Amino acid sequence: MNDADLMSLMTELGALRRGHFLLSSGRHSDTYFQCAQVLQYPDLALELGKRLAARCDATRIDVVVSPALGALLLGHEVARALGRRFVFTERKDGAMSLRRDFALEKGEKALIVEDVITRGTSTQEVADIVTAAGGVVAGAAALVDRTAADVALPAPIASLLKVDVVTWPADDCPLCRQGLPVVKPGSRGTA
Numbered sequence: 255m256n257d258a259d260l261m262s263l264m265t266e267l268g269a270l271r272r273g274h275f276l277l278s279s280g281r282h283s284d285t286y287f288q289c290a291q292v293l294q295y296p297d298l299a300l301e302l303g304k305r306l307a308a309r310c311d312a313t314r315i316d317v318v319v320s321p322a323l324g325a326l327l328l329g330h331e332v333a334r335a336l337g338r339r340f341v342f343t344e345r346k347d348g349a350m351s352l353r354r355d356f357a358l359e360k361g362e363k364a365l366i367v368e369d370v371i372t373r374g375t376s377t378q379e380v381a382d383i384v385t386a387a388g389g390v391v392a393g394a395a396a397l398v399d400r401t402a403a404d405v406a407l408p409a410p411i412a413s414l415l416k417v418d419v420v421t422w423p424a425d426d427c428p429l430c431r432q433g434l435p436v437v438k439p440g441s442r443g444t445a
C-alpha cells in the first residue's frame with residue numbers, strides 16, 4: 255500500500271473528507287481526518303499499526319504511549335507490532351495524565367503514537383507526562399502527519415501519510431467568503 259493507495263482507502267472509508275470544516279483549534283480547513291473511520295476495522299488497524307511500527311526503530315523503544323481516545327486503537331496495534339507494552343494518558347478535569355496505575359520506569363524510552371498530529375499540542379502534553387514520570391521521549395508516530403513546517407515538536411514524527419493541509423483563521427477563510435456552510439465534525443457526544 256503506497257501513499258496514494260492509503261489516501262484512496264481513507265477517502266473511500268470516510269477517514270479523509272473534503273469540504274469546509276471547523277477544526278478543534280477554531281481554524282477552518284478544506285480537509286478533515288477522522289481516523290476512527292478506518293481504525294474501526296480491526297484488520298486495517300492491525301495492518302496500519304504494523305506498517306507504522308516498521309517505520310520506527312524498535313531497539314530504541316521500551317513502551318508505547320498514546321493519548322486517549324482517538325489514538326488508542328492505533329497505539330495498541332503499533333505496540334503489538336513492536337512487541338512492547340502499551341499505556342495511555344487521559345484527560346480529567348482538563349488535565350492529561352497517566353492514570354489506572356500506569357507508570358514508567360526511570361529512563362524507559364517511550365514512543366508517542368497518535369492518529370493525527372496537527373499542532374503537536376497533545377504530543378507535547380504526552381511528552382511532558384513521559385518526562386515527569388521518569389521516562390524518555392524516543393520519538394513520535396502518527397497515521398497522519400499534517401503538521402505545518404513551523405510547528406515545534408518534542409520529537410521527530412514517523413507517519414504513514416504526510417499531508418500539507420491549509421487552514422485559515424475563522425474570520426479570514428476563503429470558503430466562508432464563498433458562502434459554503436462550515437461543518438463541525440467529529441466527537442459527537444464525547445468529551
Ligand SMILES: [Zn+2]
Pocket residue numbers: 274282283424427428429430431436
Ligand atoms: Zn470557513
